[in-house]
Amino acid sequence: MTQPGVSGDERSSGLADQLPSWADGQAKTQILEFVRSVTEPGASFVPAQDRIAAFDNDGTLWCEKPMSPQADFLLRRWKEMAQAHPGLARKQPWKAVIEGDQERLAGLLEHVPELTRGVTEAYAGITTGAFERTARRFFDAARHPVLGVAYTRLGYRPMRELIDLLTASQFEVYICSAGGRDFVRAAAEQMYGIPRQRVIGSGATLEYRHGQLYRTRGMEQPVDDGPGKPVHLWARTGRTPLLAGGNADGDAAMLRTARFGLLIRHDDAGREFAYDTGSERALAKAKERGWTVVSMQNDFKMVFDL
Amino acid sequence: MTQPGVSGDERSSGLADQLPSWADGQAKTQILEFVRSVTEPGASFVPAQDRIAAFDNDGTLWCEKPMSPQADFLLRRWKEMAQAHPGLARKQPWKAVIEGDQERLAGLLEHVPELTRGVTEAYAGITTGAFERTARRFFDAARHPVLGVAYTRLGYRPMRELIDLLTASQFEVYICSAGGRDFVRAAAEQMYGIPRQRVIGSGATLEYRHGQLYRTRGMEQPVDDGPGKPVHLWARTGRTPLLAGGNADGDAAMLRTARFGLLIRHDDAGREFAYDTGSERALAKAKERGWTVVSMQNDFKMVFDL
Numbered sequence: 218m219t220q221p222g223v224s225g226d227e228r229s230s231g232l233a234d235q236l237p238s239w240a241d242g243q244a245k246t247q248i249l250e251f252v253r254s255v256t257e258p259g260a261s262f263v264p265a266q267d268r269i270a271a272f273d274n275d276g277t278l279w280c281e282k283p284m285s286p287q288a289d290f291l292l293r294r295w296k297e298m299a300q301a302h303p304g305l306a307r308k309q310p311w312k313a314v315i316e317g318d319q320e321r322l323a324g325l326l327e328h329v330p331e332l333t334r335g336v337t338e339a340y341a342g343i344t345t346g347a348f349e350r351t352a353r354r355f356f357d358a359a360r361h362p363v364l365g366v367a368y369t370r371l372g373y374r375p376m377r378e379l380i381d382l383l384t385a386s387q388f389e390v391y392i393c394s395a396g397g398r399d400f401v402r403a404a405a406e407q408m409y410g411i412p413r414q415r416v417i418g419s420g421a422t423l424e425y426r427h428g429q430l431y432r433t434r435g436m437e438q439p440v441d442d443g444p445g446k447p448v449h450l451w452a453r454t455g456r457t458p459l460l461a462g463g464n465a466d467g468d469a470a471m472l473r474t475a476r477f478g479l480l481i482r483h484d485d486a487g488r489e490f491a492y493d494t495g496s497e498r499a500l501a502k503a504k505e506r507g508w509t510v511v512s513m514q515n516d517f518k519m520v521f522d523l
Numbered sequence: 524m525t526q527p528g529v530s531g532d533e534r535s536s537g538l539a540d541q542l543p544s545w546a547d548g549q550a551k552t553q554i555l556e557f558v559r560s561v562t563e564p565g566a567s568f569v570p571a572q573d574r575i576a577a578f579d580n581d582g583t584l585w586c587e588k589p590m591s592p593q594a595d596f597l598l599r600r601w602k603e604m605a606q607a608h609p610g611l612a613r614k615q616p617w618k619a620v621i622e623g624d625q626e627r628l629a630g631l632l633e634h635v636p637e638l639t640r641g642v643t644e645a646y647a648g649i650t651t652g653a654f655e656r657t658a659r660r661f662f663d664a665a666r667h668p669v670l671g672v673a674y675t676r677l678g679y680r681p682m683r684e685l686i687d688l689l690t691a692s693q694f695e696v697y698i699c700s701a702g703g704r705d706f707v708r709a710a711a712e713q714m715y716g717i718p719r720q721r722v723i724g725s726g727a728t729l730e731y732r733h734g735q736l737y738r739t740r741g742m743e744q745p746v747d748d749g750p751g752k753p754v755h756l757w758a759r760t761g762r763t764p765l766l767a768g769g770n771a772d773g774d775a776a777m778l779r780t781a782r783f784g785l786l787i788r789h790d791d792a793g794r795e796f797a798y799d800t801g802s803e804r805a806l807a808k809a810k811e812r813g814w815t816v817v818s819m820q821n822d823f824k825m826v827f828d829l
Contacts, residue, residue, distance in 0.1 A: 266712075266718055269720070345757055389720065398758075398761075399761070402761045406572075412572055413760070413761035413762065414575070414695065414759065414760040414761055414762065416761065420758060422744075423754045423757060423758070424750075424754070425750035425751075425753045425754055425776055426750075428779050428780060430753060430754065430757050437758070438728075438744075444730075444731035444732075445731075447731045447736060448729045448730075448731055448736065451651055451729060451736050452704075452726060452729070452743070453720065453759060454719070454720040455704075455705070455708045455719035455720055455722065456719065456720065470731055473734050474734060
């Protein structure tokens with residue numbers, strides 16, 4: 218993998234040029250040193266076919282506050298259902314939508330696996346093709362409630378650079394999301410350059426009938442969160458990831474199985490949102506496990522590409 | 524995609540050179556014409572990222588008679604279990620193994636999904652890594668009971684050429700097998716040049732504990748056979764295949780979702796085995812669905828690369 222006449226230091230600085238939105242510091246240095254170590258001859262070299270990287274999506278690749286794009290997608294669907302079937306307005310969750318009961322809605326939409334279950338139930342019975350068209354229409358039309366731009370513009374620029382750097386270093390890069398696999402697929406190629414076959418996530422159980430695939434009310438088991446993440450990654454790739462990135466407790470198992478773990482910390486109230494809720498255990502484990510913690514405030518020169 | 528100064532006819536004959544083990548005839552012509560049509564500019568052109576091909580494995584890529592490699596793998600395991608725990612010899616299936624009850628064993632080992640369930644139960648509780656090592660030892664040691672060579676040498680040479688042709692034409696080629704995904708992974712790269720992340724199949728439910736994945740007695744649902752094949756293909760790739768190949772009724776749903784379907788017919792008693800059992804419905808549907816039927820006797824110049 219070494220180019221003749223190019224030293225390791227020069228190659229590292231060549232790699233560094235590919236991460237212009239990352240501030241110099243420990244996180245950037247550790248990432249570059251790891252990529253160099255597995256791609257150059259030496260004790261840590263890993264053949265290209267074994268270079269798998271996996272990233273969580275919500276809060277790791279795209280913004281999940283004040284609510285994740287999938288939560289907005291589900292809210293709109295609930296509203297649409299309540300309008301089409303007024304009887305639903307007396308039942309939850311539609312009642313909360315109609316009444317604007319923010320506290321109850323926040324509880325319903327906070328946890329990604331439950332949210333994905335909600336999407337599954339709300340879209341049961343349609344084909345995978347119809348669901349894809351619906352998700353694409355959402356990504357075309359919806360705007361982030363605070364930042365006012367399309368959700369597809371709210372991927373983290375530094376993470377996109379990292380994905381591109383890994384791809385250029387012959388990693389196969391996967392998304393491994395607790396969110397809906399087929400929902401994320403509708404945006405992954407455009408946002409991250411990750412083709413749909415490299416999107417892993419939670420999903421509705423599918424039924425084949427007469428040449429078509431229909432979504433059911435059931436969820437594929439396990440859900441792609443917590444201990445389910447390494448299970449999904451193995452099912453899909455037959456490997457544990459060489460590098461894995463996450464931001465929450467639900468990513469800890471995936472990070473533990475990776476040679477290099479990256480944990481994004483949301484500590485930038487000015488440019489994004491500051492919160493550790495749901496990440497407390499992962500952050501506490503980071504030192505013991507040797508994970509590289511990325512401070513969005515300090516390690517990202519730029520957050521969004523707006 | 525066209526090379527300047529190279530006509531369509533010349534490109535087709537260039538592609539044809541990559542299938543030296545295929546006899547000239549309708550099957551070869553239809554395959555080449557299809558590959559040309561989706562890779563050259565024109566009404567049928569398909570961008571490289573959408574070129575997914577999927578092949579069944581047992582009887583499509585490797586020999587499955589008189590029993591599939593996985594059946595031999597399971598038989599050896601049952602024998603080992605009965606020797607380690609003599610009490611088992613009074614119960615089925617171990618009793619049949621000890622007594623050499625061929626008729627009962629044939630019934631137990633004939634249907635790939637049941638066979639895969641047998642492997643799942645017989646290897647419950649071990650890690651994915653330990654299972655992989657066991658499968659590799661089997662492929663190193665076992666010999667086909669009639670042909671006397673390693674199973675890894677009994678892939679069909681013409682199908683390997685087709686896989687290579689598709690790969691060279693920027694298809695991403697997947698195996699979609701009712702057999703055990705992790706069993707097939709142990710041989711797929713060596714036999715077909717297909718990396719483990721492109722092997723789809725039936726599998727044990729996995730459990731994550733303390734950084735390791737353990738096989739359980741349960742099976743992931745659905746099993747990757749019949750209507751389960753398009754479901755698995757969608758889960759793994761988010762697409763329906765552009766080209767799909769199979770040989771049995773359990774492949775019909777997958778073939779139906781593909782733009783181009785290939786159905787291998789086992790009609791060569793001299794060089795392989797002649798049987799239509801388990802393929803009757805698929806063969807009957809072939810004409811109506813426009814599938815290309817491949818006669819092993821007439822369309823394969825060479826079956827194995829021995």
